[in-house]
Amino acid sequence: MASKNVSSTKKERTPSSVHELRLLVSKTEYKELIKLQDLGRILYNACLGESLRRLKLVKQDKFYKETIAIKKDTPENKKLRSDNFKFLNEKYGFKNSSIQSFAVKCKNESKFLDQLGVHVVQKIATTAFKAVQKVALGKAKKVRFKRKGELVSLEGKNNTTFLRYSNGYALIKDLTIKCKLRKNDKCFEHFLKHRIKYCRLVSRKFKNKYKFFLQVVYEGYPYQKVKLGDSHTSIDIGPSTIAKVNDKEATLKRFCEDIVFSHKEIAKLQRKASRKLRLANPQNYTEGGAVKKGAKNWIKTNEYLKLQNKISDKQRRLAYHRKQLHGEEINLIISQSWKVSAEKLSYKAFQKLWGKSIASFAPSQFVNRLKDKIKLLGGEFQEINTFKTKLSQTCVCGNIKKKSLKDRYHHCDCGISMQRDLFSAYLGLFVTKSNSLSTKKALKNYKNYEPILNKCIEDLKVLKKNNPQKIVSSFGI
Structure with a gap:
């Protein structure tokens, strides 16, 4: 049989834009979305830990220490270093595809992670791997694991499975959630004319509750309200x-002269929250008032948590107002x-x-x-x-x-x-x-x-x- 030469060509990159839609969720849907994003957090932490473990194995190898000693003074040495690192990454599985396989394995073997879609699982694994890769390349000092209560965004790879948009509705797992649509929205009309690449589920905290948004990533450039001057x-x-x-x-x-300054109010709330935390946890402080070193258990009262919600809400409002003023000045x-x-x-x-x-x-x-x-x-x-x-x-x-x-x-x-x-x-x-x-x-x-x-x-x-x-x-x- 004659062998056929198959040329592997990469897909052409096309411009992408994002249109965000607010989700109108019921109490049942709210709990389900919180649950799904929390499962994403658990999987993210697992992938982060596995990536760190594999990076540690790479650095412990004698060949790694020899490679690090090679100077980057000539193109030959640079290529040698690159080839050596590729070999080590392949040997210990410190690469994106291997971490994705690990995440899919976790999903298949777990009793609760199987609720997440395969594409969502792979995207979470990629995010965790890239965070550790920054540490490996010296672009970051450390990675941060997500604590309980911190929700992770969920992202798909297409508009056909698990996380998708269709005719004003967000289809997430087996949920059908209505999106809030505004009348005469030119940005929305512009987005409908383009092919949808994939969707992303995002949550934001407003006071003590979360609001959910579907970010639809579509092919093409965003709608422009202004044109270039002369x-x-x-x-x-x-x-x-x-x-x-x-x-x-x-x-x-x-700069941003209409911005509402609430720094003094935020600082006042932060001092009050700090006092509440100190009163509830005297065992975590020295006689001089400094926080003791080492691992500690913190008791967070309801009053402290209410203050934290107030602080985060004020900071969110400040950031939103600043972004709005930036946009107005840029358009001008x-x-x-x-x-x-x-x-x-x-x-x-x-x-x-x-x-x-x-x-x-x-x-x-x-x-x-x-x-x-x-x-x-x-x-x-x-x-x-x-x-x-x-x-x-x-x-x-x-x-x-x-x-x-x-x-x-x-x-x-x-x-x-x-x-x-x-x-x-x-x-x-x-x-x-x-x-x-x-x-x-x-x-x-x-x-x-x-x-x-x-x-x-x-x-x-x-x-x-x-x-x-x-x-x-x-x-x-």
Whole structure:
């Protein structure tokens, strides 16, 4: 018989988007969904433990220690190391497919895990393996097992088995649960036109109860409410402020200025919860008030648990409001711009200096969302190298002078005086693709942009008289 050459080709990757639907569950369905997600937690912990065990066996092998000693100075050595690690992973079963087989075996041999679908079990195993793999590659220090009460999301591989969506209903195991549909929802209408890849069951805690959502992952791009503008916009983001400059307008304002600050209230509740925990567990504390080292049993009273629910609910509301404000600002910038320029900043350094502000406003999350959205629409996002351009120190005349953080205005001997953040955002418009600042173009165009920048300053001065709470000291107004 003639042998046939079968070419194994990988499936083409297609874009994916998510549409989320709220599930309207009864008491019986609520209990069943809680049970299924808790079973997912048990299986996740089992896969996590097995992955760690296999990783330990790999590291104990003498061949592993010899491989680690090989230097990565040449391509041959790099390939040798890679081949050796593949051999060890194969030998001890430290790979995704092996952990998936372990999870399926657990499902088949267990009296209760068999309630989960095979695809769901495989996805849980993959999540656990990837968590341990990060430790193996040095990208994480340790993994965290899920405690009782922490629910795990369940995810399928297609829209035909165990977890699926059909005609306004979520079909989970043998349950048929109605989804909450909004009238005239353009995002929903857009999603219905595309092929469904798979579904995901997600739960979120609201006060002391869970609400369930079905995330439908479909093929294609998400529905877009805004279109690209025709301007080039440059932004300068600080810990709590944002400056924006383009050929139409310039703005300087508090970042997420409408956000409701509940940090003081949260801190007050946390102190109260800490006192409740201390009173109920005096045996776990030293005479000085510090928590004793080692394993401990904690007694958590009903009052303590109620306080914890209040704290988590306030934090959830704060995060949701922040995300909403981020979206509004992103849509405004994109509606004006075909290109956005922003400095590439170290937000980890920001956290060390201004931890509370970064936790409140999440500028890194904002920049990442803006970058993804403008690229999705076919626009351009330029990341400016701060070390090469030195926008906060440079003038349009080419003079470079260091400023301390307390200096909120840019003053130069050439006669230019402008608010520091606005001036940095203006200079960002003239950074080339090679990350060099074209001071000639910045000087040539400054006369056209100066009235726009001055108008922004005048508006801020008027705002300070009428509503001083919206003015931050870092404005220098």
